[in-house]
Amino acid sequence: MIYTADWIVTQDAARTVVRDGAILVRGDSVAAVGAASDVVAANPGEQTVSLGESAVFPGLVDAHCHLPMSLLRGRGDDKPLFAWLNEDVFPREAKLFPEAVRLGAALSCCELARYGCTSFFDMYMLEENVFAAADEVGLRGVLGENVTRFFPQLGGADRDALFGRIRRNAEAWRGHPRLRPAVAPHAPYTTDPELLRECRDLALELACPFAMHLAETEDETRTTLDEHGMRPVRYCDSLELLRPDATFFHCVHLDAEEIALLAERGCAVVHNPASNLKLASGSAPVAEMIRSGVRVALGTDGPASNNSQNMVRELWLAALLGKATARDPAAMSAQNALDMATLGGAAALHDPSIGSLEPGKKADFFAIDLGSAPNAHPCANPVSALVYAASGAENRLTVVGGREIWRDGEFLTVDWAELRERFDRVAARS
Amino acid sequence: MIYTADWIVTQDAARTVVRDGAILVRGDSVAAVGAASDVVAANPGEQTVSLGESAVFPGLVDAHCHLPMSLLRGRGDDKPLFAWLNEDVFPREAKLFPEAVRLGAALSCCELARYGCTSFFDMYMLEENVFAAADEVGLRGVLGENVTRFFPQLGGADRDALFGRIRRNAEAWRGHPRLRPAVAPHAPYTTDPELLRECRDLALELACPFAMHLAETEDETRTTLDEHGMRPVRYCDSLELLRPDATFFHCVHLDAEEIALLAERGCAVVHNPASNLKLASGSAPVAEMIRSGVRVALGTDGPASNNSQNMVRELWLAALLGKATARDPAAMSAQNALDMATLGGAAALHDPSIGSLEPGKKADFFAIDLGSAPNAHPCANPVSALVYAASGAENRLTVVGGREIWRDGEFLTVDWAELRERFDRVAARS
Numbered sequence: 066m067i068y069t070a071d072w073i074v075t076q077d078a079a080r081t082v083v084r085d086g087a088i089l090v091r092g093d094s095v096a097a098v099g100a101a102s103d104v105v106a107a108n109p110g111e112q113t114v115s116l117g118e119s120a121v122f123p124g125l126v127d128a129h130c131h132l133p134m135s136l137l138r139g140r141g142d143d144k145p146l147f148a149w150l151n152e153d154v155f156p157r158e159a160k161l162f163p164e165a166v167r168l169g170a171a172l173s174c175c176e177l178a179r180y181g182c183t184s185f186f187d188m189y190m191l192e193e194n195v196f197a198a199a200d201e202v203g204l205r206g207v208l209g210e211n212v213t214r215f216f217p218q219l220g221g222a223d224r225d226a227l228f229g230r231i232r233r234n235a236e237a238w239r240g241h242p243r244l245r246p247a248v249a250p251h252a253p254y255t256t257d258p259e260l261l262r263e264c265r266d267l268a269l270e271l272a273c274p275f276a277m278h279l280a281e282t283e284d285e286t287r288t289t290l291d292e293h294g295m296r297p298v299r300y301c302d303s304l305e306l307l308r309p310d311a312t313f314f315h316c317v318h319l320d321a322e323e324i325a326l327l328a329e330r331g332c333a334v335v336h337n338p339a340s341n342l343k344l345a346s347g348s349a350p351v352a353e354m355i356r357s358g359v360r361v362a363l364g365t366d367g368p369a370s371n372n373s374q375n376m377v378r379e380l381w382l383a384a385l386l387g388k389a390t391a392r393d394p395a396a397m398s399a400q401n402a403l404d405m406a407t408l409g410g411a412a413a414l415h416d417p418s419i420g421s422l423e424p425g426k427k428a429d430f431f432a433i434d435l436g437s438a439p440n441a442h443p444c445a446n447p448v449s450a451l452v453y454a455a456s457g458a459e460n461r462l463t464v465v466g467g468r469e470i471w472r473d474g475e476f477l478t479v480d481w482a483e484l485r486e487r488f489d490r491v492a493a494r495s
Numbered sequence: 496m497i498y499t500a501d502w503i504v505t506q507d508a509a510r511t512v513v514r515d516g517a518i519l520v521r522g523d524s525v526a527a528v529g530a531a532s533d534v535v536a537a538n539p540g541e542q543t544v545s546l547g548e549s550a551v552f553p554g555l556v557d558a559h560c561h562l563p564m565s566l567l568r569g570r571g572d573d574k575p576l577f578a579w580l581n582e583d584v585f586p587r588e589a590k591l592f593p594e595a596v597r598l599g600a601a602l603s604c605c606e607l608a609r610y611g612c613t614s615f616f617d618m619y620m621l622e623e624n625v626f627a628a629a630d631e632v633g634l635r636g637v638l639g640e641n642v643t644r645f646f647p648q649l650g651g652a653d654r655d656a657l658f659g660r661i662r663r664n665a666e667a668w669r670g671h672p673r674l675r676p677a678v679a680p681h682a683p684y685t686t687d688p689e690l691l692r693e694c695r696d697l698a699l700e701l702a703c704p705f706a707m708h709l710a711e712t713e714d715e716t717r718t719t720l721d722e723h724g725m726r727p728v729r730y731c732d733s734l735e736l737l738r739p740d741a742t743f744f745h746c747v748h749l750d751a752e753e754i755a756l757l758a759e760r761g762c763a764v765v766h767n768p769a770s771n772l773k774l775a776s777g778s779a780p781v782a783e784m785i786r787s788g789v790r791v792a793l794g795t796d797g798p799a800s801n802n803s804q805n806m807v808r809e810l811w812l813a814a815l816l817g818k819a820t821a822r823d824p825a826a827m828s829a830q831n832a833l834d835m836a837t838l839g840g841a842a843a844l845h846d847p848s849i850g851s852l853e854p855g856k857k858a859d860f861f862a863i864d865l866g867s868a869p870n871a872h873p874c875a876n877p878v879s880a881l882v883y884a885a886s887g888a889e890n891r892l893t894v895v896g897g898r899e900i901w902r903d904g905e906f907l908t909v910d911w912a913e914l915r916e917r918f919d920r921v922a923a924r925s
Binding site for chain 1: 887
């Protein structure tokens with residue numbers, strides 16, 4: 066299959082943008098990218114879809130999310146992190162059941178795909194249901210069962226039961242072409258050193274990524290200093306958690322030494338600007354991290370603290386907030402933001418097969434329609450148009466591993482009306 | 496005409512939200528708002544449009560914009576204010592011609608309407624062309640010719656010619672049901688005390704609002720202190736510009752005394768979060784201003800520094816940034832943000848006939864479709880759904896003064912395809 070479009074933004078090493086370009090898809094991968102005339106001429110008889118006045122980008126990566134929390138969207142707005150967690154989130158989550166987790170995740174997968182996101186890093190509970198939902202909708206993802214020291218928890222009555230669930234899920238989904246497990250302890254303040262070491266060992270045993278919320282709030286810094294005599298990142302380093310297979314979510318409150326440590330150890334960090342602003346947690350030193358060599362990705366965090374999972378608006382916010390935080394409008398460009406959401410996302414998912422449109426990479430992409438929306442005119446530069454001017458709703462096609470998930474107003478892998486009805490019924494009980 | 500919808504968010508004094516509600520429109524005004532069953536029963540035979548699973552809100556007010564600057568969208572991203580103005584904006588603006596101004600403004604009016612905005616406060620040059628564009632598309636607005644001390648300028652070869660243009664426009668559009676003139680000097684640093692006093696006198700003579708950029712950057716504070724020995728707001732007060740008919744754009748850098756002055760004098764202030772972040776100008780003390788009694792509205796600023804004029808995403812950003820700036824997630828709620836963009840907008844446009852849906856007010860409103868977009872589920876509260884979860888593209892109907900401007904994917908007052916083609920041609924030359 067060949068897709069042609071006015072612009073192809075490849076995100077290759079040279080950040081090549083092809084005018085009047087085409088992508089040749091073979092199986093689940095990109096076989097060629099180049100001028101439309103060349104690609105079409107070199108592949109006679111190949112079926113061609115013209116996306117016309119569109120700009121095609123590598124699929125966006127939502128590198129930190131809690132997909133089932135769409136069930137809690139709009140509950141407990143305008144509260145600080147701990148009040149929101151204790152009053153609105155935890156009491157509702159205690160009543161969760163598998164079908165709710167699955168439907169919440171399925172709706173969220175549709176939301177991701179609708180706005181051009183093709184991959185995600187999820188952390189939640191009863192994660193086998195998120196695997197099932199993502200499998201059904203057709204997205205790519207890394208999925209970690211949430212682990213805390215408080216038992217019984219939804220994922221298991223005790224540590225052994227919980228780890229058993231993680232092992233079972235890893236076994237059940239081994240070899241899946243798009244879905245991989247992770248081991249995901251919740252945060253330093255909801256775990257203890259022994260549990261964190263056990264989680265790290267389990268990740269090594271299962272050969273899968275390790276991920277955790279880290280350095281999200283000033284409270285967390287204070288607590289970690291009080292309890293362990295170290296700031297959060299240094300504490301993690303003392304437990305040998307800072308490894309290249311590790312991904313840390315948030316990292317808002319870091320000192321220079323911690324930034325250097327994250328870079329030196331090769332960890333990935335996921336920036337969540339909307340959630341950090343909405344909970345008034347602070348504003349991560351993203352430009353500084355990137356300058357220091359930290360691999361930074363972008364995420365929406367859960368829909369209960371965002372409240373959308375529209376990665377295009379997250380791109381916009383990341384660019385704007387990066388400038389404001391660094392007090393320098395040049396500190397975070399549209400290109401920097403797109404890099405975070407594509408190549409940075411690949412780093413955070415520990416998946417080198419995504420993040421750019423090049424031969425051999427997975428055929429994960431989306432297409433912003435530049436013809437219909439007034440805000441898409443004029444388009445001097447498709448990266449600027451995507452990051453600064455688009456709402457995300459201009460997306461007319463989402464492809465994951467060569468398979469069309471969303472096209473011209475329709476979800477192609479699920480019956481949206483039926484899913485929505487089932488979701489609304491479950492959400493009303495949540 | 497009766498419009499029914501699942502939710503009507505009235506923005507009346509009690510912030511009433513009507514479930515299964517209706518709006519009765521007579522002429523250009525709201526005649527009744529209430530339960531759909533009551534409104535329909537009381538008006539037998541009235542034509543009814545069912546908006547079904549939608550939430551209807553008073554039209555958003557973009558209280559600070561430069562509509563024709565859609566021509567410059569995406570030019571000079573990622574630069575500080577003065578470099579961007581001098582390298583990208585001013586050289587291009589020097590080549591502007593009336594047809595370009597008109598087409599730029601017309602495209603922007605479509606963009607505003609597309610995302611639920613019904614009224615605006617514009618400041619630009621050759622403003623008669625913006626009047627014509629807004630008249631054609633059918634929006635409501637206050638329009639001010641930009642005034643600086645640098646002659647010749649696009650609006651006039653000298654002060655008399657420029658003021659002549661302002662008087663002619665005021666005369667030409669006197670009595671228009673939707674469009675009103677303003678007198679709009681650019682900023683303290685591009686004017687002088689005499690010119691500002693003359694502008695104020697002209698506004699008094701024409702009985703129209705006075706508006707100016709104010710306290711946007713730290714540079715401006717320094718310059719005003721150097722040249723006039725006073726901070727910007729105090730300087731304006733010394734010239735007797737702080738009056739209830741005045742609207743000041745930005746007001747990012749204020750001390751406590753300046754906030755108190757703006758409140759005491761009854762001025763309106765327009766917050767432009769996206770532009771302030773993008774240019775790294777800073778973050779306005781909005782929660783503090785509101786607490787102090789300043790009437791605060793919301794604006795997009797020009798599409799060259801935003802780069803969209805989607806007031807729904809501006810609502811989201813205003814809520815998020817308000818929390819972050821105050822370091823308190825409760826400091827700026829979704830309701831506060833909506834208040835800024837509706838009732839605050841009415842204050843900034845000095846137009847008490849808009850800002851809420853109540854009998855006697857203008858029939859300006861829009862309708863967010865809660866049925867189709869995954870991010871609209873579940874909807875616990877339509878104000879939260881609009882501010883935190885919507886992209887703006889869910890809007891399916893924009894009505895201004897009882898007239899439908901946008902409905903279900905179509906612009907009804909202009910031929911979009913033709914406008915777009917003419918705009919793109921002119922933009923390519925700009």
